Amino acid sequence: MSGRAEVTEKPVRADAPGRGRALARIAAGRRRWIVAAALLAVACSLPFQLVPFRVFQFTMVLVYAVALLGLNLLVGHAGQISLGHGAFFAVGAYGTAIMLDRWDVPHVLTLPAAAATAFALGLALGLPAMRLRGLYLALVTLAIAIFLVPLLKRFESVTGGSMGLTLGKPAPPAWTGLAEDQWLYFLALAVAVAAFLLARxxxxSRVGRALHAVRDNEAAAEVMGVRLSFYKTLAFAWSAMFAGAAGSVYTWVIGFVSPDSFAVTLSITLLAGIVVGGLGSFSGPLLGGLFVMFVPGISQDVNDAAPGVIxxxxIITVMYVAPTGLAGLAGRVARSTKKILRKE
Known part of the structure; x- marks a missing residue:
């Protein structure tokens, strides 16, 4: 028997840190789903607690959130710029209006048709994105938003010209027992939930990872085998599709479309909304929708003479307080609260 003591070593589990990170991700995912379920429950109860005008306002928040979801996909996740997102919104709205007014298409069928039309237009617009970037790309998209209004006015026999088109709203089925404003709210909520799940x-997926690679470093992404032209074009098409779907629901809710409703200020307001809400965040479009819906009205109430100044x-105040948007501010507050609770 040897005089040397035998040393037995316990095997080190090399996968422990990786397993810990995996469990942390699972826990974080569960928390996000719990928060999402709670928000959905609150959203479902909202139209039964508010007066019809407030229900209408929150319906429009959902409409704008779907449009901003597409803009967030393009700007926040793909790193492209667009000052003409309102044009895609108008394509969906007018496409729905024309189908309802000229062809008596059922409301539910106008949504996929309008979204597909906007997708095709975004695919065509995405072609210049293969060669343009930065200010040059912004100028091209801005030009589309500028000439859209006179173009809609010119084809008066189809679009109704400056007078626009007045349309019927989808009536609630008798078995629901809902008022018209409540029914429209739930339609917008269903479209918004489907849009957010699709975007998630x-x-x-692989597409999302490719878009993030293009946003972070185009040269490195190309070296890794990412087809820049394909994914840039696809980003424009997906972004336009969400905006077209939002425009379709807008027509259902408002029951009227006119060219002046889709002026270039709409595109600028939508871009401001997603920046204020939080670029690249999942809650940014919803927070941006609240901003786009309520802040202009607040500005009008504060000063009737110069609402644009207010x-x-x-916007400047929000950007100073929350440079990463309202979603980033909420995250910082949550992290600060956790640190305080841990110290106590």
Whole structure:
């Protein structure tokens, strides 16, 4: 028997840190789903607690959130710029209006048709994105938003010209027992939930990873085998599709479309909304929808003579307080609260 003591070593589990990170991700995912379920429950109860005008306002928040979801996909996740997102919104709205007014298409069928039309237009517009970037790309998209209004006015026999088109709203089925404003709210909520789930699935797929690679470093992404032209074009098409779907629901809710409703200020307001809400965040479009819906009205109430000045000052204030948007501010507050609770 040897005089040397035998040393037995316990095997080190090399996968412990990786397993810990995996469990942390699972726990974080569960928390996000719990928060989402709670928000959905609150959203479902909302139209039964508010007066019809407030229900209408929150319906429009959902409409704008779907449009901003597409803009967030393009700007926040793909790193492209667009000052003409309102044009895609108008394509969906007018496409729905024409189908309802000229062809008596059922409301539910106008949504996929309008979204597909906007997708095709975004695919065509995405072609210049293969060669343009930065200010040059912004100028091209801005030009589309500028000439859209006179173009809609010119084809008066189809679009109704400056007078626009008045349309019927989808009536609630008798078995629901809902008022018209409540029914429209739930239609917008259903479209918004479907849009957010679709965007989530897209961003967690190979397409989403490719878009993030293009946003972070185009040269490195190309070296890794990412086809820049394909994914840039696809980003424009997906972004336009969400905006077209939002425009379709807008027509259902408002029951009227006119060219002046889709002026270039709409595109600028939508871009401001997603920046204020939080670029690249999943809650940014919803927070941006609240901003787009309520802040212009607040500006009008504060000063009837110069609401644009108040609106601009509010944007500057939000950007100063929350440089990463309201979603980033909420995250910082949550992290600070956790640190305080841990110290106690």
């Amino acid at each position: 699935g897209l961003l967690h 609106f601009g000052l509010l």
